[in-house]
Structures are given as structure tokens and as C-alpha cells.
Amino acid sequence: MSGAITRPLLFVSQHHEANLCRFLSQRGWKLLFAATPHEVEAHPLEEQPIAGLLDLGGDIGDADLEALEPWFAQPNIAWIAMVGCRDRLTPTARRLLGLYFIDYLTAPFESATLAQGLGHAWGMVQLRHDSLAPNARVPGPAGMVGECEAMQALFRGIAKVARWDAPVLIGGESGTGKELAAQAIHRASPRAAQPFVALNCAAIPPALLQSELFGYERGAFTGALKRKPGRIELAQGGTLFLDEIGDMPLESQTSLLRFLETGCIERLGGTDSVAVDARIVSATHVDLEAAVAAGRFRQDLYHRLCVLRIRQPALRERGSDIVLLAEHVLGEIRRQAPARIKGFSNSAMRAMAVHPWPGNVRELINRIRHAAAMCEGGVIRPADLDLQPPAEAHPCTLAAVREAAECNAIREALQRHHERLIDVAAELGVSRVTLFRLMRDYKLQIRRQDLGLVVREG
Ligand SMILES: Nc1ncnc2c1ncn2[C@@H]1O[C@H](COP(=O)(O)OP(=O)(O)OP(=O)(O)O)[C@@H](O)[C@H]1O
Ligand SMILES: [Mg+2]
Structure with missing residues (x-):
């Protein structure tokens, strides 16, 4: 392949063989070299690789491999490994290869075979990209609110x-x-x-x-x-x-x-x-x-x-859409009513989230209308909505409060970015390794599907 180099390839290896690098460059790959997880992290965000090549022939250890797991897990990077001898792979290496890699080549192999594999890797990333697109949030038809x-x-x-x-x-x-x-x-x-x-x-x-x-x-x-x-x-x-x-x-x-x-x-x-x-x-x-x-x-x-x-x-099946709908309804009321309504108190939000809503959206609208007329100081509280204040189930130690907030922020960012870890980490201002560790701690599992990732709470 000739012409402009357009496909960034992250090459994780402790000894970059010159002939192989030259060959891949000629085939249109822009090589981003890294020998350690730290060097991988150091690559600027704008150089987002679309394929990854991991050289297991050197002495990369299990700890380094585990530190690289967030990179292996990214749906927008397709990985191929170069393996010295399959039988000598550690259990960690086997687990990671089986879970995240689209292929591995056992030495010795032809450079052309590797180039072909990387071409497939590039194709896989395009497929994943396309398959994520239909799941992108669609705005509701006029007047209909809903993100769940x-x-x-x-x-x-x-x-x-x-x-x-x-x-x-x-x-x-x-x-x-x-x-x-x-x-x-x-x-x-x-x-x-x-x-x-x-x-x-x-x-x-x-x-x-x-x-x-x-x-x-x-x-x-x-x-x-x-x-x-x-x-x-x-x-x-x-x-x-x-x-x-x-x-x-x-x-x-x-x-x-x-x-x-x-x-x-x-x-x-x-x-x-x-x-x-x-x-x-x-x-x-x-x-x-x-x-x-x-x-x-x-x-x-x-x-x-x-x-x-x-x-x-039913409204009770719509999760956090209840809060979204409540804000939407209050927005409409604000537009029509002269009264100054500031918003819902936190306990009102929680009370709405746990109410069973037998009358569904109509009941929600009526309760908010009533509350907007009856509330004092412009803040709608559970009593204004004729709802019981929710039991104080939320955490009370500072550590627990921080953890709950952290977990929520990650979950929401994952949804916003359709599980693209690189974007989530960038938004939250943490490294991808930290993000991955936090996701594990909070049991926010990523499960590899055929083409893409879904996030589910464990
Ligand atoms: N997704 C939504 N976003 C915003 N408003 C909604 C949504 N769904 C329902 N509403 C509002 O809830 C109220 C009830 O909706 P609608 O009359 O369409 O329900 P329905 O299922 O036909 O009820 P019924 O079975 O009683 O006839 C309306 O004011 C409607 O505008
Ligand atoms: Mg109707």
C-alpha cells in the first residue's frame, strides 16, 4: 500500500524489530510504539489507535498485561498478539487473549500474514463502530420524553x-x-x-x-x-x-x-x-x-x-426517566405559570423515583401541577407531591457518599459515551487504568458481545 499513512497501530513490544516495523509502515500503518503500560498511557489522546499489536515474545509480565487490560477491552481497538510459543503462555495471558483479542500469530510467521490480520482488525473496528451507531440515543417524537x-x-x-x-x-x-x-x-x-x-x-x-x-x-x-x-x-x-x-x-x-x-x-x-x-x-x-x-x-x-x-x-419500568419527565413537566409549568418555581428537593426526586405510579405519566403530571401550586419558597418537596419522604437509605459516612457519587458519575459517563472507555476516562479526568479499576471495584462490568460492549451493573 502506498500514499498517506492513515491507520494508527499501537505496537506494544520490548524490542521493535526494524524489518517488521518498516514493512508495516509501508503497508499504511502509523506505528505508535510502547514498551510498558506507562508508555501506552503517555500517548496523546488524539492519536487514537484503531488496532493494537502485542508482542508476547519478550518478557512482558503478568502485572503489565493486567495493567493493559483497559486498553485490550476498548471496542474501538482490535488487538492481535504475536506469541513465541503458545504452550508457554501464562494463565493471565491466555485469559486476556481469549477475552479481548481477535487473533494471535505463533512465531515464526510471515510479515504478510500479520499485515493481513491487521487488515482484518481494521475491518472489525469499522464493524463495531457501525454496530454501535444504531444504539445511539434517538430523540423522542415531538412531546415524548424518554432515554431509557x-x-x-x-x-x-x-x-x-x-x-x-x-x-x-x-x-x-x-x-x-x-x-x-x-x-x-x-x-x-x-x-x-x-x-x-x-x-x-x-x-x-x-x-x-x-x-x-x-x-x-x-x-x-x-x-x-x-x-x-x-x-x-x-x-x-x-x-x-x-x-x-x-x-x-x-x-x-x-x-x-x-x-x-x-x-x-x-x-x-x-x-x-x-x-x-x-x-x-x-x-x-x-x-x-x-x-x-x-x-x-x-x-x-x-x-x-x-x-x-x-x-x-409503564412509568415504573422507565428507571431514571421518571426524573427526566418530572423536569420536563416542571419546565412546561414554568413556561405557563407566573409563579417562581426553583425545582424539586433531593428528597422529592427520590420519592418520585420510588413511587409505583399506578396512574403513570398522567398521575406524575397531575401531582407536579398540584405541587407547583402548593409548594412554599419555590421548592417542591415530597409532601407537596402527596408522596411519602423516602426512607434515608442513602449512605451517611463521607467515604460512602464519595463512593456512591463516584459510581454514579462513572455509570452515567459510560452511558453518555456508549461505553467508549477512552472518552469516559478523558471526561472524568482519570487514566484508563484507573477507570478500569474503579469499574471493577463498583462492579460496573463490561461484557464483550460479538460487536461491542454493554455495560451492566454486577
Ligand atoms: N413520553 C412522554 N413524554 C412526555 N409526556 C408524556 C409522555 N407520555 C405521556 N405523556 C403525557 O401524559 C399524559 C397522558 O398521555 P396519553 O393521554 O397519551 O396517555 P394514554 O395512554 O392515552 O392514557 P389513557 O389510557 O388514560 O387514555 C398526556 O398529558 C401526555 O402528554
Ligand atoms: Mg388515551
Whole structure:
């Protein structure tokens, strides 16, 4: 390979063989030499290697190898080892090679074989890089807040179902944001410029639901003074959102099924068949399959409605999103209300984090609205939210407080940087060796997956 040298290669070896170095340089590798973990650390951050070559032929000891583990663990560096004799590898070397290396070469080997291996290493790093990208945080659709994995999965689900012009059934407990999701699907779909029409099947008396859905002709019944289009017709070209579909009476279920099968409706009191192109998005907080089994919901309609499905996670499944949502809601209130609200007290934050939230996001919003009106001195405390102050489970010795803060800071930085240890260490102002040791102490394990790392608390 000729031309500009573009691929930094970290070469950890105690004797850099001149011929091999020259050969690798000619193949487009920029060699970053290091003989000890200390020298590895000393490399400037901007010279981020994409591959690592470890020479186990010299007398590099187990202690040095362990000190290098954070480097081996980085997903954005692919490692290859040069081994003198496989049988003489120490248990430490075997463990590290098995865990982190993509290959090892036993001496003697051709330089070309090594160059080929390093080429693969470079390819692996590209794959890891690409595979981390889809997991990057996606912002929620307008008005939807959520960073936890359950919400991120929901946002990805919304984006996917929006592309297909098929009925969607949204499940989830009351107050979890089903209507918000339905609007998001519509806005992300090719029908976005057309109407979004919502109808809550539980809020309309059964006797009126037929005329609400299908409309009526003049004189269809006493009081029908002029023709009125139904919600289905009003959604022409757009999306019809049928909330609480589980409460739809059987008569309307039959008419809705006919519409889904024929794409046509008949207004009450009329004989004309009107073609309507509307996508149906429905939502339910009840178990529709149980309703089908109990004979309260038509099975054929159920299958028609749930071609695509998404599920809203309950608030208690959203971890620290609760705090994020609380801040979001308070931000909205601040914009509207003249009162000066400073924010939540620490104990209010903890109380919100442990409350079971049976009413989900709606309950959270209502409690914060109430608290914003009732709090004194602009600080919202647990009592303002009508919540119990949380038990003082947090650490009280200075050492324990420091450890808890340290552990939190590392966990959050790992999430922020998608487990890129080099960036986490740079942000936290510690060496990668220190970072790795702290992660071990706090049982913040990194687990190597096929292509990348995930962080989980041990
Ligand atoms: N992810 C979210 N981010 C911000 N606000 C949210 C989120 N999810 C829900 N909300 C808010 O919570 C409230 C309840 O949401 P929504 O009415 O969509 O819930 P629902 O599941 O349809 O409830 P129900 O089953 O009672 O009809 C709304 O004010 C909505 O704006
Ligand atoms: Mg709703």
C-alpha cells in the first residue's frame, strides 16, 4: 500500500524489530510504539489507535498485561498478539487473549500474514463502530420524553410502524402516552399532511357510537336535520385513532370490520357507499386477547386491528426517566405559570423515583401541577407531591457518599459515551487504568458481545 499513512497501530513490544516495523509502515500503518503500560498511557489522546499489536515474545509480565487490560477491552481497538510459543503462555495471558483479542500469530510467521490480520482488525473496528451507531440515543417524537431502553425501543418502533400503511394496535396501561404515540405515528407517516381524527370509544354512549363513526344522512332519525359526516369519513386520507377500542360495542365492531374489509362506509339512513382511505390506529389498556376469549371482542376484528403492535411501557419500568419527565413537566409549568418555581428537593426526586405510579405519566403530571401550586419558597418537596419522604437509605459516612457519587458519575459517563472507555476516562479526568479499576471495584462490568460492549451493573 502506498500514499498517506492513515491507520494508527499501537505496537506494544520490548524490542521493535526494524524489518517488521518498516514493512508495516509501508503497508499504511502509523506505528505508535510502547514498551510498558506507562508508555501506552503517555500517548496523546488524539492519536487514537484503531488496532493494537502485542508482542508476547519478550518478557512482558503478568502485572503489565493486567495493567493493559483497559486498553485490550476498548471496542474501538482490535488487538492481535504475536506469541513465541503458545504452550508457554501464562494463565493471565491466555485469559486476556481469549477475552479481548481477535487473533494471535505463533512465531515464526510471515510479515504478510500479520499485515493481513491487521487488515482484518481494521475491518472489525469499522464493524463495531457501525454496530454501535444504531444504539445511539434517538430523540423522542415531538412531546415524548424518554432515554431509557424501553422508551428508546418504543421510539424505534414508532418510526418503523409509521413507514407501513397498516393498522396499528397500541397497548399499555392508562396514562402511559398511547394517544401521544398515535399522534407520533401519524406525524411520521406519509399521511402526516392529512387529518388525524381521534375518537374515544369509551366516552361515547353505545347508542351514539354508530353515528359518530359512520355519520348520518338528513332525516336518518329525529333531530338529524342535515347530513353529518362520521369520524371515519373525516379521517379521509389520514389516520383515525380509536382509543379504548376494547370498549367498542359488538354492533360497532361488526360495522368497523366491514369498513376494514371493503374500504367503504354507509352513513346512517343512507344507501350510498362512500369509499374512505383512512389508516386505523387503535389503543387499549385492556387485554384484548382475553376480551376475545370472553366473547366481548370479535376475533376477526382483533386480527385486522393488530397487524402492527407497539406497547407503551409503564412509568415504573422507565428507571431514571421518571426524573427526566418530572423536569420536563416542571419546565412546561414554568413556561405557563407566573409563579417562581426553583425545582424539586433531593428528597422529592427520590420519592418520585420510588413511587409505583399506578396512574403513570398522567398521575406524575397531575401531582407536579398540584405541587407547583402548593409548594412554599419555590421548592417542591415530597409532601407537596402527596408522596411519602423516602426512607434515608442513602449512605451517611463521607467515604460512602464519595463512593456512591463516584459510581454514579462513572455509570452515567459510560452511558453518555456508549461505553467508549477512552472518552469516559478523558471526561472524568482519570487514566484508563484507573477507570478500569474503579469499574471493577463498583462492579460496573463490561461484557464483550460479538460487536461491542454493554455495560451492566454486577
Ligand atoms: N413520553 C412522554 N413524554 C412526555 N409526556 C408524556 C409522555 N407520555 C405521556 N405523556 C403525557 O401524559 C399524559 C397522558 O398521555 P396519553 O393521554 O397519551 O396517555 P394514554 O395512554 O392515552 O392514557 P389513557 O389510557 O388514560 O387514555 C398526556 O398529558 C401526555 O402528554
Ligand atoms: Mg388515551
